Amino acid sequence: MHKKLNKQQKKQSFLSSVPSVHEILDLHEIKKLISKVGQQVVSNVVRMTQEEYRHSLIEGNKKQFGKLEKSLFVDRVIEKALVESQRSIRPIINLSGTILHTNLGRALLPHQSIEAMVEVASQTSNLEYNIEEGSRDNRDKHIEEDLCHFTGAEAATVVNNNAAALMLILNSLARRKDVLISRGELIEIGGSFRLPDIMKSSGCKLKEVGTTNRTHIEDFVENIDSKTGLILKAYTSNYTISGFTSGVRESDLIKVSKNRNVPFVVDLGSGSLVKLSNSFLKIEPTPLKKIKMGADLITFSGDKLVGGPQCGIIVGRKELINKINKNAMKRAMRCDKLTIAALSEILKLYKNPDTVVENIPTLRQIFRPKKEIRILADRLLPLVQSNFNQRFVAEVVCCESQVGSGSLPNKTIPSVGISIRLKSKSLPKSGLLKKLSKAFRELPVPILGRVSGGSFVLDLRCLETEDIFIKQLEYFPSYWKK
Ligand SMILES: *Cc1c(COP(=O)(O)O)cnc(C)c1O
Numbered sequence: 001m002h003k004k005l006n007k008q009q010k011k012q013s014f015l016s017s018v019p020s021v022h023e024i025l026d027l028h029e030i031k032k033l034i035s036k037v038g039q040q041v042v043s044n045v046v047r048m049t050q051e052e053y054r055h056s057l058i059e060g061n062k063k064q065f066g067k068l069e070k071s072l073f074v075d076r077v078i079e080k081a082l083v084e085s086q087r088s089i090r091p092i093i094n095l096s097g098t099i100l101h102t103n104l105g106r107a108l109l110p111h112q113s114i115e116a117m118v119e120v121a122s123q124t125s126n127l128e129y130n131i132e133e134g135s136r137d138n139r140d141k142h143i144e145e146d147l148c149h150f151t152g153a154e155a156a157t158v159v160n161n162n163a164a165a166l167m168l169i170l171n172s173l174a175r176r177k178d179v180l181i182s183r184g185e186l187i188e189i190g191g192s193f194r195l196p197d198i199m200k201s202s203g204c205k206l207k208e209v210g211t212t213n214r215t216h217i218e219d220f221v222e223n224i225d226s227k228t229g230l231i232l233k234a235y236t237s238n239y240t241i242s243g244f245t246s247g248v249r250e251s252d253l254i255k256v257s258k259n260r261n262v263p264f265v266v267d268l269g270s271g272s273l274v275k276l277s278n279s280f281l282k283i284e285p286t287p288l289k290k291i292k293m294g295a296d297l298i299t300f301s302g303d304k305l306v307g308g309p310q311c312g313i314i315v316g317r318k319e320l321i322n323k324i325n326k327n328a329m330k331r332a333m334r335c336d337k338l339t340i341a342a343l344s345e346i347l348k349l350y351k352n353p354d355t356v357v358e359n360i361p362t363l364r365q366i367f368r369p370k371k372e373i374r375i376l377a378d379r380l381l382p383l384v385q386s387n388f389n390q391r392f393v394a395e396v397v398c399c400e401s402q403v404g405s406g407s408l409p410n411k412t413i414p415s416v417g418i419s420i421r422l423k424s425k426s427l428p429k430s431g432l433l434k435k436l437s438k439a440f441r442e443l444p445v446p447i448l449g450r451v452s453g454g455s456f457v458l459d460l461r462c463l464e465t466e467d468i469f470i471k472q473l474e475y476f477p478s479y480w481k482k
Helices: 002-017 021-025 028-037 039-058 070-084 111-122 144-151 162-174 195-201 217-223 250-259 287-293 318-326 328-333 337-349 361-366 370-385 430-441 466-473
Strands: 155-159 178-182 205-209 228-234 264-269 297-301 312-316 392-401 413-422 450-452 455-459
Touching: 021 028, 021 039, 021 070, 028 039, 028 070, 039 070, 111 337, 144 155, 144 287, 144 312, 144 337, 155 162, 155 318, 155 328, 155 337, 162 178, 162 195, 162 228, 162 264, 162 297, 162 312, 162 318, 162 328, 178 217, 195 205, 205 217, 217 250, 228 250, 250 264, 250 287, 264 287, 287 297, 287 312, 312 318, 318 328, 370 392, 370 413, 370 466, 392 455, 413 430, 430 450, 430 455
Parallel strands: 178 205, 178 228, 228 264, 264 297
Antiparallel strands: 155 312, 297 312, 392 413, 413 455, 450 455
């Protein structure tokens, strides 16, 4: 009886020690917090924290009974408010070894593009306005001339992404008609990009030609009739069919398409505006090459090998681009001013071939010399190592990066990383590696590595913010050191 009463008293004392909203909002450190994250967030969090403590009481967590320290409460409020006010979309450090990762936002923009975006975002602009004439203008004027210059095309336009570009072309040129495509090219990209579905939504009928692994030029010739809208060549980007295959030569297809007056359209996916190569990597084919071969329209993504903002670039014959521009669908797919501003600056950077690799982050990361990455790895190794006890081995290792997003699917780029693994081979490690990769992901700026062959690897090819990486290591849980 006595004991029960005592407990009741303790509960009461605890409840009355939960600070009021007023009391908390008046504190100096909370005022500082409000200036950082706003009154709304802090008020909500204070109420949530009050609830949390009262709830813990009802749940009967004995440790909480007794007087509640106000400083403890305040710490909890600050911690929660900072989490609450965190942006939903925020930076992460990509050490996965995949340079263009769709889930991680693909290409990083050069500062020139970022500055142009900030300028048009914060000020009114001549997006669709002809300053000289004082009249309405076309937003494509900011990019069309340069796109034609780099691709050798007569005309160009842009829409929100390459999938949109393809839908727009199909709908503009082949609605209610057949689209001929080689059976082996029925690609599926990323899981959400299915060519057959895109065809259907665009109002076209897919006509597969040939068999999965063998398609001949005769297959196309036989299938062209008055219902044929266009011939589509899609670059298989996340897989290749190897072995006994026989693709139709593109030059032959182009000949047939010209003969029969059917447009030949290439979905290049990841086109590059320049031909670049070094000893281990060759970037091709370029839209320029395809235009020279005689393709009528080419589409490619702005945020893959171009290294620019998300957009779908369409280049090719003027007559066809005009048709596309007249389609009402184009209006629904047009790019915003930020994209136009960013792309326009990217195109300027391509005009100087000597500095283009250095200036465009995607190209810089693709061509970053292994030697440079190794020096970085050697420098960072001791800092990473110091977070782990004797049971772990952290070492500099060779690894392979890839471009990603379907660009150059079969090529890997020799790279250098830091690998962390268990010293003893006998211990079960898959669970531990999962835990380790989670610990890196839970840092204030998450670090993304990859688990590969019994170790956790941080591929340093894409690490260009060394200071932020080092800062994160300070937050690494001490558990791994014990
Ligand atoms: C990536 C890709 C697409 C889709 O491009 P998005 O810009 O992501 O819409 C379509 N076709 C091919 C061949 C691709 O590689």
